[in-house]
Amino acid sequence: MADDGKATPEKKSWADVEEEEEAKAKAEAEAAADASSSAADAQAKQIEALSLSVPEEEEGGGGGGDEHGPPLLDDSDESQIQAVTSGGTVYESASAFEDLKLTQELLKGLHDEMGFSRPSKIQAVTLPMILTPPYKDLIAQAHNGSGKTTCFVLGMLSRVDPHRKVPQAICICPTRELAQQNKSVLTRMGKFTGITCACAIPPAQKDYVPISRMPSVTDQVVIGTSGTLIKWITHKKLATREIKILVFDEADHMLAEDGFRSDSERIMRDIQRSAGGCQVLLFSATFNDRVKDFVTKVIKDGNQIFVKKEDLTLEKVKQYKVLVPNERAKIDVIKDKIFEFGQKVGQVIIFVRTKQSTKDVHNALTLEDYVCSSIQGSLDQSEREKIIQEFKNGYTKVLISTDVLARGFDQAQVNLVINYDMPIKFGTRDEPDYEVYLHRIGRAGRFGRKGAVFNLLCGGTDNTVMRKIEDYFQHKVPEVRNWQSEEDFETALKDAGLVE
DNA sequence: AAAAAAT
Numbered sequence: 001m002a003d004d005g006k007a008t009p010e011k012k013s014w015a016d017v018e019e020e021e022e023a024k025a026k027a028e029a030e031a032a033a034d035a036s037s038s039a040a041d042a043q044a045k046q047i048e049a050l051s052l053s054v055p056e057e058e059e060g061g062g063g064g065g066d067e068h069g070p071p072l073l074d075d076s077d078e079s080q081i082q083a084v085t086s087g088g089t090v091y092e093s094a095s096a097f098e099d100l101k102l103t104q105e106l107l108k109g110l111h112d113e114m115g116f117s118r119p120s121k122i123q124a125v126t127l128p129m130i131l132t133p134p135y136k137d138l139i140a141q142a143h144n145g146s147g148k149t150t151c152f153v154l155g156m157l158s159r160v161d162p163h164r165k166v167p168q169a170i171c172i173c174p175t176r177e178l179a180q181q182n183k184s185v186l187t188r189m190g191k192f193t194g195i196t197c198a199c200a201i202p203p204a205q206k207d208y209v210p211i212s213r214m215p216s217v218t219d220q221v222v223i224g225t226s227g228t229l230i231k232w233i234t235h236k237k238l239a240t241r242e243i244k245i246l247v248f249d250e251a252d253h254m255l256a257e258d259g260f261r262s263d264s265e266r267i268m269r270d271i272q273r274s275a276g277g278c279q280v281l282l283f284s285a286t287f288n289d290r291v292k293d294f295v296t297k298v299i300k301d302g303n304q305i306f307v308k309k310e311d312l313t314l315e316k317v318k319q320y321k322v323l324v325p326n327e328r329a330k331i332d333v334i335k336d337k338i339f340e341f342g343q344k345v346g347q348v349i350i351f352v353r354t355k356q357s358t359k360d361v362h363n364a365l366t367l368e369d370y371v372c373s374s375i376q377g378s379l380d381q382s383e384r385e386k387i388i389q390e391f392k393n394g395y396t397k398v399l400i401s402t403d404v405l406a407r408g409f410d411q412a413q414v415n416l417v418i419n420y421d422m423p424i425k426f427g428t429r430d431e432p433d434y435e436v437y438l439h440r441i442g443r444a445g446r447f448g449r450k451g452a453v454f455n456l457l458c459g460g461t462d463n464t465v466m467r468k469i470e471d472y473f474q475h476k477v478p479e480v481r482n483w484q485s486e487e488d489f490e491t492a493l494k495d496a497g498l499v500e
Numbered sequence: 501a502a503a504a505a506a507t
Contacts, residue, residue, distance in 0.1 A: 174504065202506070227506040259505065354502070377504055403503045426502050436503090 085303040086136065091128040094119055100127055105192040106157055113191045120147035120447075122305075123154075129303045130155040135244075135279040137302030139251070139295055143314060144285045144442025145449075149410070152247045152281050153186045159245045159279070160220040162194045167239055170271070171223040171247040172254055172264060176201040176381070177388055178408040182249060183223045200224025200232055204382035211235045226254070226263035233270055240267075240274045250407045251282035252435065255298065256291040285312065285442060286435040310474045312438055317417075317445035318496035319453040321466055321479045329483060330420055330456045331364050337489045338418060338454075339370055343397040345498045346415040350400045351440050353421035358400045361420060365398075374400035407439045415451040415498055417444045422455065422465045430464045434472050452496035454480070 085091065094100050096118055097110050110116045119127060122142035129138050130151065142148050156169035173179040183199045190197075198219040203209070211231065217238050222229070232238035246268065248254045254264050271278055280299055287295065287306060296304065313319075324330055334350065342348045350372075352358055358374040365372050373396045375387045390396045392411060399405075403423070423436035444451030455477070457463055470477050480488045493499045 176505085225505055227504095231506075253504090257504080263505075406503085429501095 085129065086301055089132070089136070091125075091132060091303075093124045094127050095124060100131055100158075102154075102158060103193065105194075106154070106190070108192045109157075109189045110154075113188050114150075116150070120150070122146050122148060123151050125305065126151045127154060130279075130281065131158055135159070137280045137282075137299045138304075139282045139287070139299055139302055140305045141284060141287050141307050142305070143307065143312060144439065145314070145410070145446040146285075147447070148283045148285075149182060149185050149249075149408075150189070152249065152283055153182065153189055155281060156221050156245055156247065157186065157190045157193060157195055160195060162220065164220070164242070165218040166242050167198075167217050167219065167222050168242050169221045169245045169247070170229065170240075170243055170267070171221070171249060172226055172229060172267065173223065173249045174225070174253050174257075174260065174407060175377075175404055176225055176384065177405065178249060179224050180385075180388075181408065181410060186221060186223065195220045197221040197223060200228040200238070202228055202381060204385070205380060206382065211237065226260060226267065230263060230266055233267070240271045243271050243275045243278050245279045245281065246271060247281045248283065250284050251295065252284045252287045252291045253407065255282070255295055286438055288435060309434075309472065313473050313475045314442065314445045314451070316448060316497075317441055317451040317453060318492070319441060319475075319477045320455065320492050321477055322454050322456050322483050323463075323479065324456055324458050324483045327458060330458065331361070333454075333456060333483055334361075334365065334418065334420075335368060335370060336484075337486070338416070339398070340486070341489055341493055341499065342416045342418075345493065347391070347394070347396075347411060347413045348398045348416040348418065349405065349409075349414055349440075349443050350398065350418040350420050351406065351423070352400060352402060353423070355402055357421065358402055361400050370398075372396065372398035372400060375404065376402040377404045403436055403440070405443070406436050409443055410446055411443070412446045412449065414446070415444050415449060417441055417451070417453045419453065419455045422457070422462055422469075424465060430461045430468075432465045432469050432472070434469060437469055438473075450497040452493060452498055454492075 092099075097107055097116070102110075122140065126138060126140050129136065140148070140151065152171065156171065160168040171182060173182060179199055179201050183197050186197050196219040198217050198221070200222050201224050212235070214235075214237050216236070217232065222238060229238065233240060248264065254260050268280070280302070282295060282299060288309075292306065322333060324333060338348060338350075350361065352361055355376040355378055358376045362372060362374040373387050373390060375384060379387070387396075387399070391399050394413060406423075417440055419437075419440065423433040423440065425431045425433045441453045444453060455466055457466055466477065480492050482488050490499065
């Protein structure tokens with residue numbers, strides 16, 4: 001009966017750089033002139049009650065790999081959110097997938113293949129917005145693990161014509177792993193529709209074929225990373241003429257981060273030119289003020305859903321500080337505490353700051369016969385896939401990773417996250433990367449499950465970073481009193497609900 | 501002092 005969290009794969013015209021700077025300056029001016037009616041604020045419908053209400057875990061019985069549906073919405077009034085949005089259109093929140101005029105094939109995929117019974121809150125609110133003509137753009141923020149993937153996957157599956165063998169939907173992701181994961185969700189959900197999906201990521205070396213010899217894409221949906229998508233478009237392997245819907249997963253990152261931003265702009269411009277525009281969906285758990293301001297200027301007339309940053313931390317994922325005297329002690333904590341307790345409870349991801357650190361930590365642990373694996377973006381593609389596969393299979397329990405897996409990676413059994421290094425903004429010493437922090441801890445507690453996070457802090461800088469994070473999210477993080485005490489760790493895991 | 505994406 002104490003069987004917890006079996007896989008529920010949640011399952012689930014355009015500004016130039018200069019214009020953005022201009023927009024930023026303008027926004028600041030506006031904000032100064034009239035704080036109460038800045039354009040972004042006025043339009044944003046802050047739906048604050050969007051946090052998922054998840055039933056207590058009540059899964060019984062074993063059953064390998066069988067999947068549960070998403071948590072049911074409460075039968076309270078809360079489940080009936082009415083969002084009045086841009087253009088005055090009123091959308092009725094969907095209390096059942098049946099309310100959405102989906103095809104029988106799609107409903108079958110949702111119920112039979114995915115095991116979903118009813119929409120999660122973010123799904124209930126956004127799906128009508130996505131699926132009701134006129135198809136308006138959407139910027140949607142919702143908590144980690146709350147079911148965003150299903151929103152845009154269902155959006156793409158509903159809007160493409162299965163009978164036309166031509167690309168009609170594109171989804172852009174920040175990492176290859178996320179692209180593959182999203183493709184896998186879409187393929188499962190669309191199992192009975194006949195819709196197919198191509199994954200636009202660089203091939204493993206062994207599968208390499210020159211782009212000139214690659215056949216044109218005939219799949220209705222293409223999900224990929226920005227560089228490869230651009231490559232396919234440039235070489236006329238991916239026609240954008242009939243694209244009806246364009247999705248940015250982890251949109252704050254894709255639209256605001258250097259490198260990604262220009263790629264994203266490029267793809268939007270291509271579609272704008274050849275297809276005359278299409279519905280654009282932006283999804284992420286994080287949109288900081290700066291990015292929110294930017295994206296609301298890029299996607300002007302869309303519907304918007306935002307969550308206050310103070311409401312973003314997941315209640316069921318307990319965070320802790322662990323003060324250690326030196327770097328070496330971090331390894332000891334992993335060995336003596338995390339391997340001791342953590343991997344018995346579920347799977348563990350250890351986040352480090354650099355690629356080199358993944359190797360260092362991995363080696364240090366391997367030297368002492370601890371079994372783990374590590375991943376970072378410089379590994380060969382086939383190696384990356386193998387490591388992910390082994391982790392998703394549950395074959396490996398402890399995975400050391402750079403921020404390549406910080407966003408979107410969905411593995412229900414992960415209920416423990418270790419911040420071996422705290423995330424800091426590039427070029428700074430003690431300025432936290434709040435978004436990365438939130439995404440990392442969101443790897444635990446998928447779909448309302450319980451989880452724990454241990455922040456390993458060594459020295460003044462780490463403490464400063466942690467304190468700023470607490471202030472930012474207005475969330476006090478308790479301390480594990482003694483890093484050497486087994487009891488203290490056990491108590492923490494008990495409080496988190498991970499051990500009896 | 502950087503993760504990521506890709507040529």
